[in-house]
Each structure stands twice: as structure tokens, then as C-alpha cells.
Amino acid sequence: MGRQIAVIGGGAAGMMAAIQAAGEGAAVTVYEKNERVGKKILSTGNGRCNFSNEAMGAEFYHGSGTALADGILAAFGVVQTKAFFASLGMRIRDRDGYLYPASDQASTVLDLLRYELDRRRVTVHTGEAVRTVSFDRDRKKFGIGQQGEDACYDAVILSCGGRAAPNTGSDGNGFRLAERFGHRIVRPVPALAALVCKESFYRQVAGVRCDAALTLLVAGKEVCAERGELQLTDYGLSGIPAFQLCRTAAYALLDHKSVTVRVSFLPDLDEASCESFFRERLAAHGEDEMDVFLTGIVNKKINRLLMKLSGIRENERAKDVPAEAFVRLRKHYLKLETVVTGTNGFDRAQVCAGGVDCAEVTTCLMSKKQPGLYFAGEILDIDGQCGGYNLQWAWSSGTAAGRAAARKERL
Numbered sequence: 001m002g003r004q005i006a007v008i009g010g011g012a013a014g015m016m017a018a019i020q021a022a023g024e025g026a027a028v029t030v031y032e033k034n035e036r037v038g039k040k041i042l043s044t045g046n047g048r049c050n051f052s053n054e055a056m057g058a059e060f061y062h063g064s065g066t067a068l069a070d071g072i073l074a075a076f077g078v079v080q081t082k083a084f085f086a087s088l089g090m091r092i093r094d095r096d097g098y099l100y101p102a103s104d105q106a107s108t109v110l111d112l113l114r115y116e117l118d119r120r121r122v123t124v125h126t127g128e129a130v131r132t133v134s135f136d137r138d139r140k141k142f143g144i145g146q147q148g149e150d151a152c153y154d155a156v157i158l159s160c161g162g163r164a165a166p167n168t169g170s171d172g173n174g175f176r177l178a179e180r181f182g183h184r185i186v187r188p189v190p191a192l193a194a195l196v197c198k199e200s201f202y203r204q205v206a207g208v209r210c211d212a213a214l215t216l217l218v219a220g221k222e223v224c225a226e227r228g229e230l231q232l233t234d235y236g237l238s239g240i241p242a243f244q245l246c247r248t249a250a251y252a253l254l255d256h257k258s259v260t261v262r263v264s265f266l267p268d269l270d271e272a273s274c275e276s277f278f279r280e281r282l283a284a285h286g287e288d289e290m291d292v293f294l295t296g297i298v299n300k301k302i303n304r305l306l307m308k309l310s311g312i313r314e315n316e317r318a319k320d321v322p323a324e325a326f327v328r329l330r331k332h333y334l335k336l337e338t339v340v341t342g343t344n345g346f347d348r349a350q351v352c353a354g355g356v357d358c359a360e361v362t363t364c365l366m367s368k369k370q371p372g373l374y375f376a377g378e379i380l381d382i383d384g385q386c387g388g389y390n391l392q393w394a395w396s397s398g399t400a401a402g403r404a405a406a407r408k409e410r411l
């Protein structure tokens with residue numbers, strides 16, 4: 001008989017781990033606290049599930065596990081993931097390298113995983129939150145305690161997720177299960193979430209979407225930059241470029257450092273080209289009132305906000321605006337500074353940064369503290385950028401942990 005394996009958490013990583021372990025001949029039981037498995041998958045990619053990306057590699061990940069990710073992704077990366085889902089029957093749609101099910105339904109991915117769990121005779125207990133995991137040194141077996149019942153296993157895979165989107169089940173309790181085996185938890189913070197900013201002007205521009213370049217400054221030093229479609233909200237910055245800066249901002253704020261973002265609304269222009277752009281515009285349209293003069297540069301609400309912040313009136317004739325006011329206006333188009341006071345929190349984050357310290361797991365994702373205990377998915381201190389990287393980590397790490405647990409691999 002194959003090894004008895006328990007998977008704690010039936011999300012993307014847990015389901016993948018269970019399928020792969022069962023594929024190796026193990027008898028697998030999944031414990032999922034929700035009434036159904038894979039709830040989070042349904043909300044991914046705006047309901048369409050961006051399950052991977054053709055541009056793949058450890059450089060798209062952060063945390064203590066980036067070196068580990070290199071090997072894990074090399075063994076089971078985007079090529080193997082596409083082949084895996086194709087073998088389950090899924091047609092794939094490629095949007096500039098971003099991969100989705102051709103049905104454009106996240107439920108397709110979940111359904112195919114559920115059917116495969118059935119096909120491989122994986123036992124799934126839903127509505128069962130595991131409260132304790134213990135190891136009996138004499139019997140060399142793990143005990144799973146849930147609702148008073150105890151079951152024994154040769155290996156356990158912890159795939160409880162992190163703390164992001166706790167309404168989908170990942171509320172951080174997996175970290176406590178890992179801590180009981182002596183694991184260090186790298187401080188969890190929201191990653192891929194919107195940034196809350198101090199200024200009151202955001203109400204004037206809420207709802208605007210525009211191409212922008214964002215530079216994150218921590219204690220006055222530039223640390224990272226992103227470009228893409230910025231979404232302005234009544235509380236601050238959202239959209240993919242803001243999401244990508246979130247984990248760095250969150251850690252800096254946790255360390256009580258000052259965090260600001262510099263926004264360029266004209267990301268293709270540097271200072272010199274911006275100056276000549278305005279000089280030429282002034283030569284052609286200097287007689288216009290400023291509201292008219294600026295029309296067509298970027299979204300009207302942004303033009304008006306930047307005018308106001310520069311101390312320029314909307315009905316002032318462009319050629320009468322003092323040179324210093326134009327200098328301020330150009331600076332605001334290229335480098336509007338905004339103070340970040342927080343993130344949108346775990347409730348509205350897509351991913352959790354931090355988690356089980358990857359220095360304490362082997363290359364096949366087994367615990368160095370407790371042989372036979374494995375990890376998969378977001379519970380580990382590794383988080384990917386926006387664009388299919390977090391689900392890819394779930395598929396890759398789930399495969400690594402599932403196969404290793406079934407084959408009794410340790411390194």
C-alpha cells in the first residue's frame with residue numbers, strides 16, 4: 001500500500017499536491033475548512049483565472065524562497081503546468097503571455113482539479129478545520145486532530161495559505177500549525193494590495209485610470225519603480241503598478257519608515273522633453289485659458305488637480321501664467337509626491353508576503369525541523385508579482401511537495 005498522506009488546506013497548492021501525491025501511488029486525504037475546496041481560485045483574475053505566465057522565473061518572486069523557487073520552477077514550471085491542464089482537458093488562452101483557461105472562467109480550473117481529485121481517489125473532507133498536527137516519535141506517524149477525531153499519516157503537507165483574503169479561508173492559522181514544529185514565521189504583510197495615501201485631494205480624482213510610472217521611496221531613497229495602468233481611488237493608489245509596490249511599502253511601514261510614491265503622469269517624458277513639450281504648446285496655444293490649454297494632455301480631472309496644486313487658476317490665460325507656476329506644474333506632471341500611510345489590508349490583498357521561512361525547508365519543500373512535514377503554496381515566505389505568478393507557485397510547489405511526500409524524498 002502507498003504512503004498515507006494528509007494535505008491540510010484544499011486551495012490551489014493543496015489540490016495540486018494531493019493530485020501529484022496520488023499520482024505517485026499514495027493514499028491521500030485533503031482537509032479543507034470551507035464547505036468546498038478551491039474557493040479562492042474562483043475570484044482570481046477577475047473571475048477568469050490568470051493561472052500562469054509565459055515569462056517565468058525566480059526573478060518574478062520575492063521573499064526568503066526565491067533561490068528555492070528557481071529549482072522548483074525549473075522542475076515544474078509553465079511548460080509542465082500547461083501540459084498538466086491540457087491533459088485534464090483545458091484549452092488555454094494566451095493574452096500577451098498571460099495564461100487563462102479558454103473558457104475565461106476560473107471555475108473551469110477548479111472543476112478540472114476537482115474531477116482529477118475524484119479520478120485519483122483522493123479523499124476530501126470539507127468543512128473540517130484542522131486544529132492540531134502532532135508527530136508520534138515512537139510510531140513515526142503524524143496525528144491530525146480535527147473536531148475530536150484523530151487520524152494517522154506517514155506525511156503531512158501544510159497548504160493552508162497565508163493571510164490574504166481571509167474570507168476565502170486563509171486566515172493565518174497555518175502559520176500557527178507550522179510554529180508548533182519550531183518554524184520561524186517571516187512577518188506577514190499584505191502584498192498586491194492598493195496603497196492608502198495621506199492627501200485629501202484623492203476624492204477629486206477618484207475613478208480615473210491612466211498610464212503612469214510610480215517610484216517608491218523609502219526614507220527618501222528610491223527602492224523600486226513600476227509602470228502600468230494606475231487607478232486612482234478616493235483613498236489613494238490602486239491598479240497593478242500600485243499593487244506591485246505594496247509588499248515593499250508594507251514592510252517599510254512596519255519598520256516605521258517614511259514611505260512616499262512619486263507619480264509621473266507623463267511616463268514617456270523626462271524633464272527636458274517635458275519642458276520643450278510645454279514650450280511648444282505655449283507657442284501654439286498661449287492665448288487659451290489654462291483649462292482649455294491643458295485639455296488633451298491627460299485625463300481632465302488630473303489636469304485640474306495638478307493646476308490647483310500648482311496655484312494656477314483654470315481661467316488664467318496660458319501665456320500670463322508666471323514661469324515659476326509652470327515649473328511647479330511640470331514637476332507635478334512628472335513627479336507628484338504622495339505620502340503612503342498604509343495598505344488596503346489583508347482583507348483586500350491578493351497575496352500575503354511573509355510566512356514559513358524558506359531557510360528552514362529543503363529543496364523538495366520538506367521541513368528541516370520535522371521530517372515528513374512538507375509545505376506548499378502561499379504558506380511559505382515567497383510571493384510573486386501580479387500576472388499568474390502566485391498560482392504558478394501554487395502549482396509548482398504543490399507538485400514538488402506532493403511528489404516528494406509520496407516518494408519519501410527529504411532533500
Ligand SMILES: Cc1cc2nc3c(=O)[nH]c(=O)nc-3n(C[C@H](O)[C@H](O)[C@H](O)COP(=O)(O)OP(=O)(O)OC[C@H]3O[C@@H](n4cnc5c(N)ncnc54)[C@H](O)[C@@H]3O)c2cc1C
Pocket residue numbers: 008009010011012013014031032033034037038039040041043044045046049050051052128129130131159160161162164165168169170171173174349350351376377378379387388389390391392394
Ligand atoms: C482576489 C484575488 C485574485 C487573485 N488573482 C490571481 C491571479 O489571477 N493569478 C495568480 O497567479 N494569483 C492570483 N491570486 C493569488 C492566488 O489566488 C493565491 O496565491 C493562491 O490561490 C494561493 O494558493 P494556496 O493554495 O497556497 O492558498 P489558498 O488558496 O489560500 O488556500 C488555502 C486553503 O487552506 C484552507 N485552510 C486554511 N487553514 C486550514 C485548516 N486549519 N484546516 C483545513 N483547511 C484550512 C483554506 O480554507 C483555503 O481553502 C489572487 C488572489 C485573490 C485574493
